[in-house]
Amino acid sequence: SDKIVLKMYRAYEVPRQQYFHLYNLIEELSQNAKLPMPKVYMMENSSPNAFATGRDPKHACVCVTKGLLQLLEENELKGVISHELAHVKNRDTLIMTVTASIAGAIMLLANIARWSAILGGGRGGRRGSGNLIGLIVMSIIAPIAALIVQLAISRSREYGADASGARIAKDSKGLAQALNKLSQTSKYKKLEANPQTAHLFIVNPLKGNTIASLFSTHPPIKERIARLSAMKIQ
Template identity: 45%
Template structure:
């Protein structure tokens, strides 16, 4: 529940940032309404096509039960236990070890795993990873990400509009004659940055929730902790060149080689996630 509240608060912060920028910089201009509408429509289309876009970005290939019978049985068993339809299953070619879930709801979901993760994880750790991805589907985290992307996209679009007005003198219209150019410049620079920071923070809270859900679904928090540790080591040795737009989908930060600090991480640190899982394990042991 704590992570749910954090997510709600962060979504509210994104919305508040959008409203503040709209009120302070653009006011009630028709251009604002059109701009937000375009940004929202663009992200809405992306939301409905998110599974296809993400799967294509990673060149994921669909697999049938006959292609990977053991993996299919694992996904079917966990899906039945979670009381959701079995998602479509895909395998991403390559030796990098990662996994992700996509789709707008449990009825239109897909789970993708890399060839690398199938090769390095023992069965119980792979099961924990699959449970993590199914929890993302159960929690409708793709919906949360779509909402945050929509609002963040609208903020970036508005900032771009303000940038154009600074260059072409548009700030003299629609009641903005007295706008502070320095303030507008700061808005253009900082608003998209703030939106990205909040959007990434939302992604991090959803990872903690998915880890906790996987621990409850399998009853084996340590298996996921061990899987994350193994995946983290592998990612450092063999970074995955992921599309930045889809990095939040992956179970582990692909570590593209750029150090941007905690504010710009798509995932919580692996150490923090493992610590949280081991606390859940202690809670399960004490409740027996």
């Protein structure tokens, strides 16, 4: 659930009086998107990133890291917040939170299968060997299945949220500039993220090599920036 995700990252709800400017910004953009004001959460992390969660617009939360507020200019921050509000408006928050739960459940089953294979050994003769092989196969296939579930849902919805977010902010350049900054800065300011919830963030918090990037839950940053740069906002 959304509460589990927020607790996982030790996010806390911030008071309006402490982050008055951030609240005003989110309130303005929520009005542009014709959405209720979401709850505002903060992560004590220097890595710039953000995500939205919640089962529907009335129960939505937008969470940002301290690093995000420190790094971005106002038009760039508007772009990021608008992207997250687009997820809320498009009901992606429910779908992506459920996806995270499904992926987590699949990984749990994979771990159970792996430990059953290790602890069970080859007991039971031929039948036991067959069960052991089945458990090993499941422990290999399950994580792949979890990744495929996330890939199928996350990439297309990120492109959609970029486009919708640009329209909410009435500007595509701010988000494009923000994505470039986030991509560069997150290389050396890392966020310890759970692989099953990585798809919730605006940029992938997980680091990997070129081959690993092919299986990223996020579309390539360069492609996202190119699409935003080609947009004409009226």
